[in-house]
Amino acid sequence: MSRFKKFEEVEEKESLFRDENIFGVDHVPANLSEIKCRDQEIDSVVKQTVKLIKKRVRMELYISGTTGIGKTYVVKGVLEEAKREYKNLKSAWVNCKKLYPLTPYQFYSQIYEQLGRTRISGLSANEMRKKFLSLIEEVPFVLVIDEVDILTSENPRENQAGLLYDLIQDQVSLILISNVFDWVGDTGDMRLASRMKSNRLDFEDYSRDEMFRVLNFVIGKGLKNGVITNDILREISYLTVERLMCDVRKGKNLIYASVQEAMKEDAKTVTSAHMEKARENVRGITLTQILGNFTEMERLALAGYVSLRRSPHEREQPATTSKMHKFFLQNCRRHNVKPVDETQMKNYLSRLEGSKIIYHEVKSYETRGRTNVHFSDYNVKDLDIALLKNGVISGSGVTDLGVKLGGKETAEDILKMRYGEQ
Numbered sequence: 001m002s003r004f005k006k007f008e009e010v011e012e013k014e015s016l017f018r019d020e021n022i023f024g025v026d027h028v029p030a031n032l033s034e035i036k037c038r039d040q041e042i043d044s045v046v047k048q049t050v051k052l053i054k055k056r057v058r059m060e061l062y063i064s065g066t067t068g069i070g071k072t073y074v075v076k077g078v079l080e081e082a083k084r085e086y087k088n089l090k091s092a093w094v095n096c097k098k099l100y101p102l103t104p105y106q107f108y109s110q111i112y113e114q115l116g117r118t119r120i121s122g123l124s125a126n127e128m129r130k131k132f133l134s135l136i137e138e139v140p141f142v143l144v145i146d147e148v149d150i151l152t153s154e155n156p157r158e159n160q161a162g163l164l165y166d167l168i169q170d171q172v173s174l175i176l177i178s179n180v181f182d183w184v185g186d187t188g189d190m191r192l193a194s195r196m197k198s199n200r201l202d203f204e205d206y207s208r209d210e211m212f213r214v215l216n217f218v219i220g221k222g223l224k225n226g227v228i229t230n231d232i233l234r235e236i237s238y239l240t241v242e243r244l245m246c247d248v249r250k251g252k253n254l255i256y257a258s259v260q261e262a263m264k265e266d267a268k269t270v271t272s273a274h275m276e277k278a279r280e281n282v283r284g285i286t287l288t289q290i291l292g293n294f295t296e297m298e299r300l301a302l303a304g305y306v307s308l309r310r311s312p313h314e315r316e317q318p319a320t321t322s323k324m325h326k327f328f329l330q331n332c333r334r335h336n337v338k339p340v341d342e343t344q345m346k347n348y349l350s351r352l353e354g355s356k357i358i359y360h361e362v363k364s365y366e367t368r369g370r371t372n373v374h375f376s377d378y379n380v381k382d383l384d385i386a387l388l389k390n391g392v393i394s395g396s397g398v399t400d401l402g403v404k405l406g407g408k409e410t411a412e413d414i415l416k417m418r419y420g421e422q
Helices: 002-013 039-055 071-085 104-113 125-135 147-152 161-169 183-189 190-197 206-221 230-242 248-264 272-292 295-310 321-334 344-353 382-391 409-417
Strands: 061-064 090-095 141-146 171-178 201-204 358-365 370-374
Touching: 039 061, 039 171, 039 201, 061 071, 061 161, 071 141, 090 104, 090 272, 104 125, 104 161, 141 147, 147 161, 147 171, 206 230, 206 248, 230 321, 248 272, 272 382, 295 344, 295 382, 321 344, 344 370, 370 409, 382 409
Parallel strands: 061 171, 061 201, 090 141, 141 171
Antiparallel strands: 358 370
């Protein structure tokens, strides 16, 4: 027996995992029966997909809900199964946060490539658009746009609302996914709002029992028998709903990390102690990854809140958006970014709310209202560290140690000064 085979067998014997792929963020269900607790949502997407394929009825579906509750998972599952059932169905998928730079040319080029063609340089955006449209004239086709609210951003550099109007005008079937519940209404664009109102599908957060069922399927497929008991799984389900913002991906990460902690000790089952160790690691890593998916302006808006909460004079006072905006302006200057007004900053906060980092609370004070902002679960230190790891410096030019900064320190420098090695 070769050494490679020997170690392969040892690793297989010692591992508590049966299939690690199910814990990956890009995992796609093998069939629709693997998607738990989303039967009504699946039926809604399937119904419109069948109409598109069989009757060529144009599809236009707006899906909203907070992050990590199965929106993308359901759509991917439905489309993959539909393609197996109906060989002529074509689709393309664009995630607006991952597409950089977000320009019409890049947008249409990505779709063109997903349809099996090679990108053509030297063409205008409109020419790429015509090339893409020529490929879908004779076949049922649906375009999924994830993080679609980015297209209607208040930031002129990011706003590409014209793409949506063009796609609608061109009669392209669309599935639009957003973490912001009312991004269409927030834009004030009645043309979009009226179209989406009747074609809206809201995903609600999972209950604790539903989360248990979802994660129970994950461990059944991904782990060997008996690695996680029902009691431990119920504890993980509770933490996922109440402390990890009901994000299934975070629950899966917590399970995966807990099993790894058990394997370090050669244990055959996961204990509460393993889970607690894993929770601290998952919490920090997950938050850094989440902020890494935000746009620069969203991170700066969040840094405004962190700056406010780190200020000795403001940390005990209500965190209003007007106060936040003052710190937001400071952070924009520090990062050489053109600032926006308070109303536009609130739009960025709405996207953060969709990711369950913060939440708004509107209170009335005599003749006017005031918007207070709160963290959902993370504390100031957690968020500050995650921002610094993403290159965003919050606060004034003084560290917690009272050291005056010269203005040339990097985020990594300040991370070490404030919190030591992280």
